[in-house]
Amino acid sequence: VNWDRLTLAFRIPAFRWIWASSLAGAAGFQPFMIGQGWLLWELTASPFMVGLAPALGAASNLLLNPFWGLMSDRLDRRKLMIISQSVMGLAILALGILVVNDMVQVWHVLVLSVIQRMGMSLQRTAGKPFTFSVVGRKAFMNATAAHFLTSQGAGLVGPVSAGFIIKSFGTGYLFLILGFIILIGVLALFRVQSVPIKNRATKSFIQDFKEALKFVRNDTSLRAILWTVLVTESLGYSTWSMFPVVAVSLLGGDSVTLGLLGTFRGLGGVLGALSISSFGDIKLKGSILWGGAFLFGLALIAFSFSRDAYLSYALVSCIGIVAVIYDIQANTLLLSLCPEEMRGRIMAIYGIVMTGIGFGSLGMGAAAGWLGVNWAIFGGGSLVTTNALAHMHMAPVVNRQAQKD
Template sequence: MDPRDQSGEEVGWRYALRALKFRNYRLFFGGQSLSLIGTWMTRIAMSWLVYRLTGSAFLLGLTGFASQIPTFVLGPFAGVWVDRLDRHRVLVVTQVLSMLQSFALAALALPHHITVAEILWLSVFQGVVNAFDMPARQAFLHQMVERREDLPNAIALNSSMVNGSRLIGPSLAGLVIAGFGEGWCFLIDGASYMAVIASLLLMEVRVPQVRRAAESVGTELREGWRYVAGFPPVRNILLLLALVSFVGMPYTVLMPIFATRVLGGGAHTLGFLMGASGLGALASAAWLASRKSVRGLLRVIPTVAAIFGAGIIAFGFSRWLPLSLALLLFTGFGMMQQMAASNTILQTVTDEDKRGRVMSYYAMAFQGTMPFGSLIAGWAADRIGAPATLAIGGGLCLAGAAWFLSRMGEVRRALRPVYTRLGIIPPPSQ
C-alpha cells in the first residue's frame, strides 16, 4: 500500500519517523537510545542507594536538589555560551564528563565504600554538566534535522527515545540492583556513554550554527531575558512548565517510599512504577510524532497539565499496585505531553540566534525548579507523609492549568503573526 495520501504527503509510520531520514539524527538517535537506558539505571540506583543507606525521605530530596540546582543557577550563562560555542563540540565534552562521573560512582559503590556525601558531590558535578548539555542538545536538534518543518518530529522522537529508555532502564535497574547491587548500574551507565560519544564523532554537521557578533555576557544575558519575559507565548509556557516541575515532578523522588512503605514492595516494585510512568510518556511521544503540524499544541498544554495533576493526586492515595501502575500511565502521559508540546512550540517560534538562551530557560523551567521541589517534597513527606505531599502538588498543577487557560487569548494573539511568517497558518484574507 502506498504510504502517501491523495495530496502526495507521506502518512503512517514512515511519516512519524521522518526525522530519521537525516544521517546525523539517525546516529544521534541510535547512540542516545543506548546511553539513556544507562542514565535511567543510574537515576534509579542512586535514589535506591541513598534510601537504603539512610531511610530518609529528606536525603532523597536533597540528592535530587544537588543534581538539579546547577541547572537553575548556571542556566542563563550556559545559554549564552551554547549560542557562542560549537554545540556539537559542547555535546562531545558533556558526554565524556558524564561518562567519567558514572565510572566514579561505580568505583566507589562496587567495593561498598560509597557515602551519601560522595553521592551528593558527584550529583552536583553531573548537574553542572547537565546545565550545559541540555540547552546544547535541544538547540543542536535544528542542525541535525536540517529542515525546520521536521523539527517537531525530531523533538517528538527525542521524547520517544527518552521514554523508551525510561521504560527499559528502571525495570532493568530493579533486576540488577536486586541481583548484583547498585554499583553495577553505575558501571553499565558509564559504558553506555561510549555509544553516544561515538555517534557524535561520526557526524558531519552541514547546517551551520548562526554566529552573532560577540557582545559581553551581561548584554547577551539581558537580551535573552528581555525576549523570554516580553514574549507572552514563551513567558507563559515557561511559567506553567516551571510550576508543574516545581510542585509535581518531585513525585519521582518520593517513588522509593511508595514502592516500599506504601505498596510493600522492593527494588523491583520501584522499577515497575517508573516503567509504568515511562510507558505512558512513550505513548504520549508517539502521538506527538504522528502530528503533522505544531498547530493545536497550545490548547494541549493546559489539558495535559491538568491530567498530570489529577494523576499524581490519585496515585498518592492508591494502595493497590495494579491501580498505581495504571494511574502512572496517565501521569507519565500528561508529564511528557506538556514537556514535549512546550519544547516544540518554543523551538518553532524562537530565532536561531537566541535558541541556546531560550532552551537554557526551558532547562531551568523543567529541570532547574525541580531541585527546590525535591527538597521541599522530601521535607514535607517526612512530616505529613508522601501521599499528602503529592495531593498538594497535584492540586497546584490543576490551579496552574486553570491560570494558563485564562491567558490563552493573549498567547494566541502573539503567536498568530509568527505562525503566519513561518507558513504554519495562512495569512489573514484581505
C-alpha cells in the same frame, strides 16, 4: 499509524546519529536516577536525603545554566554535546567504582550527582538548538517526540532492569554498566557534522544574557509557557524522586516495585510520544500544552490515594502519557517562538526553570517527611492542575503564534 509522519526526522542521516547518542544517554540516565535514589535510601533511610541529591544538582544548574546558554550561542554545539555526555558517563562510572569497592559515602553520591547533572544540563542546552538546526522547523516537533520516545522507551525498560540488577548484583554494578553505555553513545556524535550558528552572539556574556531575558520578558506567550514549566516540573515531576518512598512505605514493595513504577511511567511516555509523532505538525500546540498539564495534575492526585501496586502502575502509565504530551509541546514552542541565534540562551532560561525539579524534590522530601508522601504528592498535583486552569486563556494566543511562525 502514519509512518511518513512518524519517521519524518529519521529521514535526515545526521539526526539518526544524534538520536542514537540520545538513546545511549537515556538508557543510562533513567536507571541511574532509580539507582541513586535507592542507594541514598539504603544509606540514610531518609526521604529528605533522597530528595537532596536532585536539589543540589538543581542548585548547580541554576548557577551554571546562563553560562551554558551563552556557550551554546557562541561555540560548536556538537562539541559541547560530546563533552557533556562524556562528563555524565564518567561521573556515573566513578560512583560505580566507589560502591563496588565499599568506599561510598553519602557525600560521594551528592557530589557525583551534581557533576552528572551539570553534564546533563549542558547537553540539554546545546543539544536541542543543535537538533533544531539539523532537522529544521517543520521536522522539529517530530524530532522532539523521537527524543522523548527514546527517553521514555529507556524509562520503560531501564527502571525494571535497574530494579533486578540492584536486587541481584547491587547498585555498584548497575552504575558501572550505565557509565559504559553513556560513554559508548558519545561515539555516535563523531559521525555528525557541526552546523555553523548564524548571527553568533558576540557581546559580553552579561549583555547577551540580558538580551535573552528582555526577549522573554517582552513576549507574553514565552512567559506563560515558562511559568507553566516551572510549576509543572517543580511540583509534578519532582514526585519521581519519591518513588522509592512510595514503593516501600505506601505499596509495601521493594526495589522491583520501584523499578516497575518507573517502567509503567515509561510505557505511558512511549504511548504519549508515539501519539504526538503520528499526528505530524499539530496546530493547537498551546491547547495541548495546558490541557496536558491539567490532566497531569489530576493523574497525580489520583495516584496519591492509591495503596494497590497494580492500580499505581496503571496510574503512573496515565501520568506518563499526559506528561510527555505536555513536555513535547513546551519544548517545541519555546524553540519555535525565538530566533536561531538566541536558542541556546532560551534553552538556558528553560534549564534554570527546570531546576524547579530539583528544588521541588527537596520540598517534596521535606513535605513527605512532615505530612506523609501521599499528601505531598496530592498537594503537588493540585497546584499543577490549578496553574494549568489559570493559564488556559493563553492557549488561543499561542495556537495562533505557533501557526504563524
